[in-house]
Amino acid sequence: EPEVTQTPSHQVTQMGQEVILRCVPISNHLYFYWYRQILGQKVEFLVSFYNNEISEKSEIFDDQFSVERPDGSNFTLKIRSTKLEDSAMYFCASSGTGSQYFGPGTRLTVL
């Protein structure tokens, strides 16, 4: 069964550093999303992406964040200058004409 994959599974970085989180959505899906979940809190929407552009973004998704689909398979989330409060699980999701399916997540730890 096709699934969303994410790399790395765990990323540790120093405050102020740039990180890139990578996702490979399900191959025939056209809609891509990033969510995050701070430990013990709700899953929060960050951004949705369709047809090579952002379709919607949340207040969290400020100028420090960017997304890109650099090729036909990868979908990336970049955080330019990480803050301590960016520490969270980051989930990529994708969908076709139905529900959203989530990847296993990347745990980002900012020191």
Place this chain on the structure above:
Amino acid sequence: QKEVEQNSGPLSVPEGAIASLNCTYSDRVSQSFFWYRQYSGKSPELIMSIYSNGDKEDGRFTAQLNKASQYVSLLIRDSQPSDSATYLCAVSNAGGTSYGKLTFGQGTILTVHP
């Protein structure tokens, strides 16, 4: 602020019983409703989607939607210890499509004890 509310639990049921999980939402234009299961440290796993008022059954799971009351529920029949997890209610204002963002509730912790 569009909210999705769930009882955080924990909800504890004996093995073989019916577990009932509830969710209310504030945005009246919401059109798509989802239940996800999340094991500790893992990602949300889709259980069911429901778009129309009424019941939708899939195996041991039944989702119920009442848009007038802005209420959606999930029943798990013949609960198993492996069903022990956090159950997330998610709502989208996209109508039957995948386009809209999901707004999640805080989740209900379910424990099924042998």
